[in-house]
Amino acid sequence: MTSKKRSNMRIIIHIILIIIGITMPLWLGIDEVGLAHLLHQLRNDPSGNTLMLTAFVLVMLNTVRAIPHYIGALLLGDELGHRFNLPILKVIVPVVTVPFVYVIINSYNPLNYHFGGPALILLISITLLHVLGKGRLRPVLKSFVLTQILFGIQWLDTVTFLSGYDFGGGPISSEVKAIALTIDYGYTLSIYSIVLCSIFVVNAIVLAVYLTVSEQKWRMSRDLDIARGEMIESRSGREALHLVHDLKTPLSLMDGLNSLIRLKSDDKEIREYSDKISTAIQSTSDMVSEILYVEKKxxxxxxxxxxxxxxxxxxxxxxxxxxxxxxxxxxxxxxxxxxxxxxxxxxxxxxxxxxxxxxxxxxxxxxxxxxxxxxxxxxxxxxxxxxxxxxxxxxxxxxxxxxxxxxxxxxxxxxxxxxxxxxxxxxxxxxxxxxxxxxxxxxxxxxxxx
Missing domain, CATH: 3.30.565.10 (Histidine kinase-like ATPase, C-terminal domain)
Structure with missing residues (x-):
């Protein structure tokens, strides 16, 4: 498979990921993960344990739903930027694609998908991954780091005092925070969410730095191997060319002596042998020329x-x-x-x-x-x-x-x-x-x- 075909295949896969993200609410809803039952229980009998469990399931649902189109947009931008040699596409494609996905989902989904603070932070994170990585971090590794950031940032939707800053504006997130404030669990929920957010974001940063350094070391090692191989090949090639070039001298001497034999002898059998020697010398000379001159065909x-x-x-x-x-x-x-x-x-x-x-x-x-x-x-x-x-x-x-x-x-x-x-x-x-x-x-x- 040619590199262009492989690139086309990767682009198709990335688009499929985005489409999966668009369709996720159709087959992965609050009923499928038990969130509807937890919300019903929280409304009728609110408690701290139920609240925390509901918040956790909500964040997990939001993360799983977001992973396909965020990762798809990240990889699609990376592939298009590399293919057309336009690094700016690595940023533009996700910045355009992700809001567009939200628009499509909200056009058919009764529960409004809120494009707020977390989404903006995630888009900024994608930009930083490209800018700070400077091409040293492979797309798959970027995806792994982005998944860590995604899970951490989603926790900010359940921080009560961030509601006024466009965090957690969706109906379920708003309801969970409202119930937390009602039962005096707003502060606890916020601290719990901030701690988890910090853990995953810091882990993502450390992971990104580690992977970037490791990738750089691997590339340096690879470039060193390539340089070593080219040096060996170049040195071997030069030595072979010098050796082959030196063969021209004895071949010329042999051809000259063979010509003298033909001039000095009238013996028919000797002349036949001399003709065969001349043919062999000419054949060997042609071989030497083909080795010396790559373009000789x-x-x-x-x-x-x-x-x-x-x-x-x-x-x-x-x-x-x-x-x-x-x-x-x-x-x-x-x-x-x-x-x-x-x-x-x-x-x-x-x-x-x-x-x-x-x-x-x-x-x-x-x-x-x-x-x-x-x-x-x-x-x-x-x-x-x-x-x-x-x-x-x-x-x-x-x-x-x-x-x-x-x-x-x-x-x-x-x-x-x-x-x-x-x-x-x-x-x-x-x-x-x-x-x-x-x-x-x-x-x-x-x-x-x-």
Missing amino acids: NWCALGDLIEYVRANKLADQSITYTFELETDDSLELYVNKIRMTRAIVNLIDNAGDAIRNQEHGKVVMKTRFIERELWLGVEDNGNGIPPKQLKKIHQPGYSTKSHPGVGLTFVQAVVEDHQATLDIETTPGKGTIFWIKLPEEILRYEDTDY
């Missing part, structure tokens, strides 16, 4: 590429390597044959590592022609890639083995150099297949335009 028959992969992959007694080729060998690819071969061999090596200790381990190279694309696949029957590792395997330096991993980073670079894509299909307990999907622009049939 030539038309190469698919059959030749597969045979080159076979020749470059040493046999492993404990692993069965097979080929399932469903395409025409005459199909030609405009590729850097050496780099593409190394990319495929790297995938085969990774697949071999995945099944190293399995009794019936098998690695299969596949070719398919699907929707005018050539798919080159490497499949293993190992244990699959866990979701956590799947998110990291493209990072330079990441490896599940004892040495730094640059193989898949190299594969990704080769794939991008050929305007291709790299897809991964993995099933826990069954195995993994890597697909290199080459576009039709670099394909043709032999001696014809594709």
Whole structure:
């Protein structure tokens, strides 16, 4: 699934959350949570215990009802801000969405949803989460912090002396506070509510700071790993390029000596051997050029590429390597044959590592022609890639083995150099297949335009 499709899916999920919040009063009312019974009991036989229990159930109901549309608005704003690179959307979307939700609910709900002090504080909290977080806090973590704040702030609706400041203006909250004042429990209820509010809000602040610092440390560690991997890859690449460049000198010397042999000898058999040596030298020289010059590409028959992969992959007694080729060998690819071969061999090596200790381990190279694309696949029957590792395997330096991993980073670079894509299909307990999907622009049939 592409990043855009994943983004669209997340947007849909966030909108669904907002819709759930809009419809909550239809199926989660005061009867369903027992609040109606408590209110009836409080009216007929008011007592401190009943009052406190009623206030608690009321706050819980208000919190549960509010969570979907507040979290949905927060995440939707975060996603849209990230997608369109407009951080201001992270604030504007919740500020517009939440009041709109209240308007819709009040249009059908007989009990008026009061948009007052708590709602404003929550919107300010969302703004502060974005501003103070500065992108260091992931949306899911923001949602967790906001839930803590939401539960704490809802308690302010039951503080009696805040009624004049637009807190607790709903009919049920107003009635609960009125009864509390009637039985001289107003002060007790207010202190009880303020203490609980303080506990949850302080806990949310501490949690936000802790998560922000932890997230920052994690990102610094990740960036360090990436930098380390790029350094290793760069150093290895430079050393390899120097080594390959040095091969040009002995190749030129060999070619010169071979030419002298041809000039000095009229023996037919020696000249045939000399021609073969010349062909081998030229082939090796072409390989060196393809390694040295990334942009160097030539038309190469698919059959030749597969045979080159076979020749470059040493046999492993404990692993069965097979080929399932469903395409025409005459199909030609405009590729850097050496780099593409190394990319495929790297995938085969990774697949071999995945099944190293399995009794019936098998690695299969596949070719398919699907929707005018050539798919080159490497499949293993190992244990699959866990979701956590799947998110990291493209990072330079990441490896599940004892040495730094640059193989898949190299594969990704080769794939991008050929305007291709790299897809991964993995099933826990069954195995993994890597697909290199080459576009039709670099394909043709032999001696014809594709």
